[in-house]
Amino acid sequence: MRSRYSAFVRRDEAYLLRTWHPRTRPPGVDFDPGMRWTGLEILDTADGTAFHTTGTVTFRASFRGGALHERSRFERVGGAWVYVDGDFLDD
Template sequence: MPRRAPRPAPVTPTTPCPCGLPKAYGECCGRFHAGAAVAPSAEALMRSRYCAFVVGDVAYLLKSWHPRTRPAQLELDPDMRWTGLEILDRADGSAFHDRGTVTFRASYRGGELCERSRFERVGGEWVYVDGEFLD
């Protein structure tokens, strides 16, 4: 019988944020997940969405998805283990913009994916529109 990899330690408000910034999860992306704040930039939203995949927060992923492109439902693979995030590029997406892109590499146990994600503001808040996978 094959052995399963050990489950990673749970993410708590005081553990390092999975997005890679030097803050605790509760002070970083966790506050967006809890609804205590909104992401101030496209990059911050992208980082918080990556963290939502790490912690399995489907509600936040759907809430932060543009209504025009949001799926009716989302199921995450419970065996997926995300292991790191690297921001490769960003364009626009600040408080002075209505649109922005973030190109990133997300690593997972056994591989990685690269995506250029597009973001827009809806009702003053950043939302994910869609993405293009890169080789």
């Protein structure tokens, strides 16, 4: 999760697509040129250890003027954790 947040901050499309599940991966990532990320707070995790094949991360990513609050689902594919999808949560 932290690496994907950093990739959004750096606008590293290649990394984001590489760490996105092939089943849900978009053809590209549209970055908002005015978006300025200011911090990441991990609120909760479930599963996602070496003994699991799935896991969730609930986080709040702050940006200038607001925050994105999401519960993300991840799966292990070929030994690597990849983002599947997520649900936006109300603050």
